[in-house]
Amino acid sequence: MDISRSHFSVDRHHKLCLLAAFKKAVSLWNPEFKDLHQKDAHEFLTSVLDQMRCLGQQLQVLASSIGSTYSCPVEGHLVFKMQNTRTCKSCGAESTREEEFTHLSLDLVPAHGTVQQMLEHYLIETELDFTCECGATTSGQRSSFINLPRVLVLHLKRFRFSPTLELTKDNDPVVLSRDLVVPSSQGGGCYSLVSTINHIGGTVTSGHYISDGVDPDVGQEDPTDRWFTYNDAVVTETSGASVCERRERFSYILFYTRRD
Numbered sequence: 001m002d003i004s005r006s007h008f009s010v011d012r013h014h015k016l017c018l019l020a021a022f023k024k025a026v027s028l029w030n031p032e033f034k035d036l037h038q039k040d041a042h043e044f045l046t047s048v049l050d051q052m053r054c055l056g057q058q059l060q061v062l063a064s065s066i067g068s069t070y071s072c073p074v075e076g077h078l079v080f081k082m083q084n085t086r087t088c089k090s091c092g093a094e095s096t097r098e099e100e101f102t103h104l105s106l107d108l109v110p111a112h113g114t115v116q117q118m119l120e121h122y123l124i125e126t127e128l129d130f131t132c133e134c135g136a137t138t139s140g141q142r143s144s145f146i147n148l149p150r151v152l153v154l155h156l157k158r159f160r161f162s163p164t165l166e167l168t169k170d171n172d173p174v175v176l177s178r179d180l181v182v183p184s185s186q187g188g189g190c191y192s193l194v195s196t197i198n199h200i201g202g203t204v205t206s207g208h209y210i211s212d213g214v215d216p217d218v219g220q221e222d223p224t225d226r227w228f229t230y231n232d233a234v235v236t237e238t239s240g241a242s243v244c245e246r247r248e249r250f251s252y253i254l255f256y257t258r259r260d
Contacts (some may be wrong), residue, residue: 012233026051041197041209042105042155042253049074049102078102078153081146083185086128090136098146103153103253108172113179115154115254123183145184152182152191152256157202167204171247178240180256193257196243198250209252212243 003018027034030047056072063070084097105257106118124259132139158170180191194214201207215226 005102029229038207040159041199043155045197045253046103049078052136053079053102077150080149080152083144083146084141085144086130086139086141087140088130088132088134088136089140091132091134093132093134103155105155105157107157108170108174110172112173112175112248114175116180118156118174119154119180119182140160145182147186148182148258150182150258152180152258154254154256156252156254158199158252169199169202169204171202171249174251176244176247176254178244191260192259193240193244193254193258196247196251196254197253198247199252200250212247213237214240218259 005016006015009015026044026048027177029051033039033044033047045128052074053072056070056075057069059072079100079102082099082101084099085094085095087094087134101201104122106115106117106122109121116172125140128139128141129137131137131140139144146196156174159167160170162168171186176193176196178193182189182191196212196214198210199207200210210231211227212227212229215228227238227240227243229238230237
């Protein structure tokens, strides 16, 4: 909240102190982020969201003690449920399991695959080796949304292990979908791209993170399509169309907001 309140401050020293305090708080929970070495943005984001969720109940009690209320922003905006269904290919027996997520990790689709295609690929049924009570050993497994979040976070799997178990980066281009249609058992939802986190660099051991985000004061239908690129302390004005064109090979985490 301190960082949010200082957004328009011109006091650089104060901002640096706040960011250092934030990093220290995160590292108390996850010591991996204590040093100054390069870290993975997706792992850092996941750690921050997990910490915020774990603090939710404690903050609700604290708020109640001073006559106020608190609702966790992660629970209210990012959390959604998925249903995993396993079906025996022989007898048709099904088993289901529900699981909560704050984001989805998607495999890249070769040859300029779109984000919409990547999401659809995540939801299609895949073959699974599983011994059913009927004796059959092959089942199909598929995932589906039970409900939809207000903000959908998609992590693109650009870092993967090669056949020789060497960690490599995949720089294949991804067509960034400005609009996304997501189905669920409670009805589908339409989403708009509002931010990207990008890894600039060709290897897993080097690189630089920059972020792009839509101007929160400009609506999605505004013809100016004004975005900003955040490159450390350098902030430049850009457009959503330019972001989608320039980030095809570097996009790593995408943020979509649901349109009511």
